[in-house]
Amino acid sequence: MISDFDLTLYLVTDSQMVPKTKTLAQMVKEAIEGxxxxxxxxxxxxETNDFITLAKSIQQVTKKHNVPLLINDRIDVALAIDADGVHIGQDDMPLDMARRLLGNKKIIGVSVKSSGEAIDAIKGGADYLGIGTCFDTATKQVSEGDLRGPVGIREIWQAALDTGGDKPVRAVTIGGVNTYNAVHVLHCTRAQTPESRALDGIAVVSAIMAASDPRDAAKTLRKQINFALCESWLAKQQRLLRNESSRHAEATVRQAVVDVFTQVRISSSQRALIQHITNSVVTNDSANTCLALGGSPIMATSDIEQKDLAPAISALLINIGTIDQEHLKGMRAAMREAQLYNTPIVLDPVAIGASEFRKTLVHGFLRDFGVHVIKGNAGEIASLLDTKEVQMRGVDSLGSGFADPVAAVKALSLRYRCIVVMTGVVDYVSDGITTFSVHNGHFMQGCITGSGCMVGTSVATFVQAVAHQDPLVGALAGVVAINLAAEHAARRPDVKGPGTFRQAFFDEMYNIAPDDIHSEMQIRRLS
Incomplete structure (x- = not known):
């Protein structure tokens, strides 16, 4: 088995995409340079003869740059030019026969679209797997049932790793992967192993072959891939830190929450720009919440302006409380741009259980873009988990909640590889490994419209400060800060009911201080 080849950025060619001003060899050369x-x-x-001629021209480029060249399907062509290996599909020559013809010094990759195919390929001695199809792609017809999404790709990858035995298991994913979703794909497909094993890379076709500048396209993709792998390492280190002794880890996190809160408030002279695409009921309250806590709100909803805004945005909050087609277009455009800049996204799936439209919409967001934080009440979390343990009526969660709330938030966090914030009488915040409960807050929050949406704003305002170091701490800071403000507001003598509470609530968001967070924070580590 060959192992000394680099799968980080895997280019699959398509000569039909090459512009008339260039040859395929030129496109490959520039892509390798990128x-x-x-x-x-x-x-x-x-035809065979033309294929061999083309392969030789590409081989001249790849050899010069010391990059392996594989031939798709055609073992005869690979043998004719002495290529570095082949890639075969499920309907091509059997793996064992290809190995006999090529020998053990050539690379053989196999396309797989199920756990069973992955296991068979690993047992058969494949050097790597091409797992697909991740997203829909223009390069070939893919049936809806064969689209796996990052979560489905991860399930196949996990099965391959569990089967690996004493042989190294390597894999890339393919299908609609590009600069906008590469980080999401690599992050969400990480297997649940002690080292949180990531795929070895991504395979792309049109992301480079259809680019006007293949060198620049490859550079951007490598930057995104490197960011994703670095982010995975940082997340691992933070998990290791929190998994020390329970007492020490909780104390460490308590201080980190204070530090994040202080950082955001001290930086108020250069406030982080928090973009909201939110529901019309709470637009003004969300903007005031963001300002009071130390951020700067921008309520930009048009898809036309998202590309221009994206470089300046520190966090993006998507709230589906009220949605129409224009807002939907803006949400998708904003999430696409946020992924390009690795901007943290907070998703509030308001009333997801109320309609199939909302459920389909949110699952599409999570599949196509991924998020850093999901914030919802127990009913919304239950809808995302496809369980009827907690029911909803409109935007409200009914009943006493989950029998095991920790298991619920951990399960959702692990499914989508993000922080989950579940609000209620007690709030729960989890990264899938470590879970905290937050016992601050006041019942008056439930007496005003939009208090849950304000929590989403608070989380976005604070999580942006540590989104790529420790988003769990950022989310905790957001939940603690707004809940403490509610406690302070409720005990003011001028508060007589929901109306005066709302006014006082904003005042106390503004007045809350690091010392208050330090002395009054009520969090408990539960796992």
Whole structure:
């Protein structure tokens, strides 16, 4: 089995996408100069002689740059030019036969679209897997049932790793992966192993082959891939820190919450810009919440302006409380741009259980873009978990909640590889490994419209400060800060009911201080 090849950025060629001003060899050369680490020559309709001629021209480029060249399907062509290996599909020559023809010094990759196919390929001695199809793609027809999404890709990857035995298991995913979703794909497909094993890389076609500048496209992809792998390492270190002794870890996190709160408040002269695409009921309250806590709100909803705004945005809050087609277009455009800049996204799936439209919408967001934080009440969390343990009526969660709330938030966090904040009488915050409960807050929050949406704003305002170091702490800071403000407001003598409470609530968001957070924070580590 060959192991000394780099799968980080895997280019699959398509000569139909090459502009008339360039040759395929020029496109491959520029892509390699931008960061491509391995090339697969795929020509489905080219005659054998022409295929060999083309393969030789590409091989001259790959050899010069010391990048492996694989041939798709055609073992005869690979043998004719002495290529570095082949990539075969489920309907091509059997793996054992390909190995006999090519020998043990050539790379053989296998396309798989299920756990069973992955296990068979690993047992058969494949050098790597091409797991697909992640997203819909214009390069080939893919049935809806064969679209796996990052969560489905992870399930196949996990099965492959569990089967690996004493052989190294390597894999990339393919299908609609590009600069806008590469980080999300690599983050969400990480397997649940002690080292949180990531895929070895991503395979792309049109993201480079259809680019006007393949060198620049490859550079951008490598930057995103490197960011994703670095982010995974940082997340691992933070988990290790929190998994020390329970007493020490809780004390560490308590101080970190104070530090994040202080950082955001001290930086108020250069406030983080928090973009809201939120419901019309709470737009004004959300903006005032953001300002009072130390952020700067921008309520930009048009899809037309998202590209211009994206470089300046520190966090994006998506709240589906009231949605129409224009807001939906703006949400998708904003999330797409946020992923390009690795901007943290907080998703509030308001009333997701009220309609199939909302459920389909949110699941699409999570599949296509991913988020850093999901914030919802028990009913919304239950809808995302596809359980009827907690019911909803409109935007409200009914009943006493989950029998095991810790298990619920951990399960959702692990499914989507994000922080989960579940609000209620007691709030729960989890990264899938560690879970905290927050016991601050006041019942008066439930007496005014939009208090849950304000929690989303608070989380976005604070999580942006540590989104790529420890988003769990950022989310905790957001929940603690707004709940303490509610406690302070409720005990003021001028508060007589919901109306005066709302006014006092904003005042106390503004007045809350680091010393208050330190002395009054009520959090408990539960796992």
């Amino acid at each position: 960061g491509v680490t391995i090339v697969q020559l795929r020509e489905k309709t080219t």
